[in-house]
Amino acid sequence: xxxxxxxxxxGETLSLYKxxxxxxxxxxxxxxISSHDTVVRQMDRLNFxxxxxxxxxxxxxxxxxxxxxxxxxxxxxxxxxxxxxxxxDTIYSTSEVVxxxx
Numbered sequence: 001x002x003x004x005x006x007x008x009x010x011g012e013t014l015s016l017y018k019x020x021x022x023x024x025x026x027x028x029x030x031x032x033i034s035s036h037d038t039v040v041r042q043m044d045r046l047n048f049x050x051x052x053x054x055x056x057x058x059x060x061x062x063x064x065x066x067x068x069x070x071x072x073x074x075x076x077x078x079x080x081x082x083x084x085x086x087x088x089d090t091i092y093s094t095s096e097v098v099x100x101x102x
Contacts (some may be wrong), residue, residue, distance in 0.1 A: 002018035002067065002068070003016065003017045003068070004016050004020070006100055007098055008096045011028075014024070018062045021056070021057040021060075022058050022081060023055065023058070023083050023084075024078060024079030024081070025053070025054050025080060025082065025091065026053055026081075027056070027083065028053045034075040056085075065097065076094040079088075
């Protein structure tokens with residue numbers, strides 16, 4: 001119960017284990033643009049209404065009966081994308097996970 005296999009919509013799979021470390025990326029409203037020029041701030045908000053915020057490291061924890069499922073679902077509800085500490089070159093979309101196997 002200390003591992004899960006994620007299946008993505010393209011058929012790719014990813015195995016995750018208890019104590020794996022993830023970094024989450026979520027969309028944030030881009031309302032704190034630091035330009036002193038009002039016109040530039042308005043144009044930046046128009047062109048880029050949202051930014052991205054990364055958070056982590058977040059370690060997967062194990063529930064006594066449900067394994068890693070609660071930890072993953074909590075994480076997926078909070079973040080749009082994620083990457084693993086040991087592979088920062090690949091970013092996964094949480095909305096593309098179609099199946100979780102224990």
